[in-house]
Amino acid sequence: MSRIDRRLIELASPSGYLTRQRAYDAGISARQLRRRAQVGWIDQVGANGFVLASERRTKTVDLEASIAEIGGECWASGATAAALHGFDGYELRRPFHVTVMRGRNIERAGVRVHTTKEMPRIDRSVTNGIVLTSPARTVIELARSLDARRLTAALDSGLRDGGFNEDLLHRRIVALRSKGRYGIPLLLDVIAGLDATRGGESWLERAYLRITAAAGLPKPATQQVLTKALDKLVRVDFRYPGTNVVVEVLGYRFHRDPSQLRRDTERVSALVVDGYRPLQFTYEHLVESPQWVVETVRRLLAQISESPHTSGLGVVRDSDHGPAF
Structure with a gap:
């Protein structure tokens, strides 16, 4: 095996693919590439790439060749990225x-090209040499493009395999939905559905408890029924014991609809009428x-502590479980 052959193996991706430019950058000339192709050491794939002859031509090689042909900033995305990340069903x-x-x-x-205004670094990844x-x-x-069932499977796959955690996903949802990205309402519905089926606290409730605990605020009681409004029970997410x-x-x-x-x-x-x-x-x-959020809660708790009758409102004792219905 020649020095050039060994170098080509080093330059190739795990699937055996390498671009013409990558070979040039490593000091391998066009003449040397042609010679290696003539003797059957490499096979040309498209105008700008090669695959090692010892490797079987796969869909991964075809994808790498497609990205190389497009050139510039180009990322596998959508269902293709889902397959590369190992999402179930792809x-x-x-x-x-x-x-x-x-x-x-x-x-x-054989390629569907989508466009985007921006692709920040946090939204980019590399898997087996493929961007x-x-x-x-x-x-x-x-x-x-997915229905709720398939989107749920993709979401579960990403969480299960450590592709992202809930906090990261929610940060990206907030950042991207401010740009009017279609489909995010369905994703939020799916997340809310997962919260409901798991039982217990939702991610929002867990996030609130986590950030307030980290800031040293007292732990609130959760899911408290405190009063009624038009004959419907009013259950609040959190109530701080010993305060209102x-x-x-x-x-x-x-956006919340008119009924909400x-x-x-x-x-x-x-709640206000009942002194909360x-x-x-x-x-x-x-x-x-x-x-x-932390500072707002801290300030209100401090006001209650300093003056139990701030704004004419009294302290609700721990023994108070709301009015008799």
Whole structure:
């Protein structure tokens, strides 16, 4: 085996593919590449790539060749990235899905080219030498085209295999949905459904408990029924024992419909009339502004501690379990 042959093996990806440019950058000339192809050491794949003759031509090689042919910033994405990340129910097949920066007009046989305004580093990944969207970005993109059942399977795969954790996924959802990305409402519905089937606290509730505990705030009681509003029980997410401070987290939805707004108003009004000091925080507050959430709760608890009758409201004792219904 010649020095050039050994160098080609070193340069090739795990699937045996290497680009012409990668070989040039390593000091291997076009003439040397042609010679290795003539003697059957490498096989040309497209105009800009080769595969080691000792390796079987696979779909992975075809994908690498497609990305090399497109050139520039190009990432495997969508169902193709899902297969590379090992999401349940996906296998690598044509048409390959790739994403490039907006403004490029590209068409390739067997490839679906998507565009994006930006691809921050946190949304990029590399698997076996192939550049692709990160697991979290992949799930968010899949939400545009999947039904709830398949999206749930993809979400479970990413969480199970450590591709992302819930905190990272929620940070990326908040960042990307502010840009009007289609499909995120379905993804949030799927997450809410998983929270419900698991039982116990939702991610939002766990996030609130985690950030307030880390800040040294007292631990609140959870899921407390405190009063009624128009004959409907008012259950709050958190109540701080020994005070009239209650906290609610408002769910994943960016916009609340008129019936939800009306119900929120009724609930808050009933709580205020019964002497409680309600605070409400949105999904975005918990993800993007946790320090503000902590300081807001801390300030109100301090007010109650310094003056139990602030604003004419008394302290609700631990023994009080709300009014008799």
